[in-house]
Amino acid sequence: MMRSLLAAIGFLTRVPVPARVFEHDGEPVSPLPWYPxxxxxxxxxxxxxxxxxxxxxxxxxxxxLLLAWVLLTGGLHLDxxxxxxxxxxxxxxxxxxxxxxxxxxxSGPVGxxxxxxxxxxxxxxxxxxxxxxxxLWLAPLLARAALTGAFLVTPYVRSGGLGSALVGSARAPCLxxxxxxxxxxxxxxxxxxxxxxxxxxxxxxWRRACLKRLGGMTGDTCGALTExxxxxxxxxxxxxxx
Numbered sequence: 001m002m003r004s005l006l007a008a009i010g011f012l013t014r015v016p017v018p019a020r021v022f023e024h025d026g027e028p029v030s031p032l033p034w035y036p037x038x039x040x041x042x043x044x045x046x047x048x049x050x051x052x053x054x055x056x057x058x059x060x061x062x063x064x065l066l067l068a069w070v071l072l073t074g075g076l077h078l079d080x081x082x083x084x085x086x087x088x089x090x091x092x093x094x095x096x097x098x099x100x101x102x103x104x105x106x107s108g109p110v111g112x113x114x115x116x117x118x119x120x121x122x123x124x125x126x127x128x129x130x131x132x133x134x135x136l137w138l139a140p141l142l143a144r145a146a147l148t149g150a151f152l153v154t155p156y157v158r159s160g161g162l163g164s165a166l167v168g169s170a171r172a173p174c175l176x177x178x179x180x181x182x183x184x185x186x187x188x189x190x191x192x193x194x195x196x197x198x199x200x201x202x203x204x205x206w207r208r209a210c211l212k213r214l215g216g217m218t219g220d221t222c223g224a225l226t227e228x229x230x231x232x233x234x235x236x237x238x239x240x241x242x
Contacts, residue, residue, distance in 0.1 A: 008034035012144065013042060014074040032148050032166050033173035036181040039144030042072055043137025050131050062127035065136075066119065077143075080223015081118060082111030087220070088213070095214055099158070102220050118231050125234035128241065134188035135195075135237045142199040143229040145181040147222055148174050154207055155216030163219040191237055198236045199229045 003021050008031035010017035021029070049068050053061045070078070083101075086108040091098030107115075129135050152174055156167045185192035206225045210217045217225075 004029050004031050005034045005037070007031040008038045009041070012038045012076070013072055015072075030169050030173065032151055032169040033177040035148045036141055036145040036177050039141040040137060040184070042069075042140040042144075045072060046136045046140070047132065050136060054131065058127050058131075061131060062123050065126050066123050069122075069140075070119075077223035077226040078115050078118070080220040081227040082107045082115050083220040084111075084224035085114035086111040088209075091213070093213065098213055099218070102218060118227050121231045121235055125231075125238040128238040129234070130241065133237070133241075134191050135234055138185060138188060138192060138195040138237070139230045139233040141181060141184065142195060142233055143226040145178055146199060146203050146225055146229050148177055149203065150207070150217060150222060150225060152178075154210060156218070157214055157216035158218040163217075163222060191240070194236055194240060195233045198232050202229050202232045 006017045006021040007029050009015050010021060011031065012035065046065060046069060049065060050061070053064055056064065083104075086104075087098045087102035089110045090101045090108065125135070151163070151166050151169060152171060156163055158164065182196060185196045188195070203225065206221070206228065207217075210221050214221070
């Protein structure tokens with residue numbers, strides 16, 4: 001259990017974990033059910049950072065929180081967003097062309113633009129939200145929970161990809177994790193409910209697009225899903241607050 005949690009932390013963040021948690025020594029490692037908890041841990045670290053930055057001007061606080069967010073996750077999902085954006089536009093609705101572009105490690109203008117726009121939306125939302133509000137933990141929690149849900153209901157189409165090891169994870173622990181995530185959002189009251197509904201809407205849109213274009217998902221599209229949900233939740237809560 002602890003090894004699976006550490007594996008989830010090691011993959012989704014840049015928090016150091018022992019290298020042995022990734023070694024294949026016969027002991028099963030199932031990090032997928034722990035993804036929502038890792039998202040919550042990211043949110044709690046961001047919330048703690050916001051308390052440290054209490055005296056800073058709002059715009060500076062938003063910029064530093066966003067910087068901490070990117071550093072904490074290593075830009076893992078931003079890379080997936082860039083690759084997905086390039087592939088979706090350059091793929092011209094062709095499945096094989098889309099997959100080929102997505103595999104190219106280089107980022108084109110569409111990918112760069114997508115990353116800049118998502119970061120700009122996050123920055124503007126953070127600058128508009130209360131410094132110690134629930135958005136800082138709701139967004140990363142729901143975004144990582146969406147990854148758990150994605151592997152339950154969406155085929156993985158890239159053999160040998162980063163997410164291939166997660167295919168076939170036990171469903172029961174993942175479902176429990178998702179139910180607990182939904183209950184956790186209720187702690188934030190109507191804001192939590194709003195964030196949950198927004199995350200579900202983005203997830204439904206993403207899944208439909210992936211199935212239509214690719215017949216399933218890849219690791220890059222999962223990264224895009226994470227970034228889209230984080231940005232959408234932050235923006236929705238900022239608009240509701242305003």
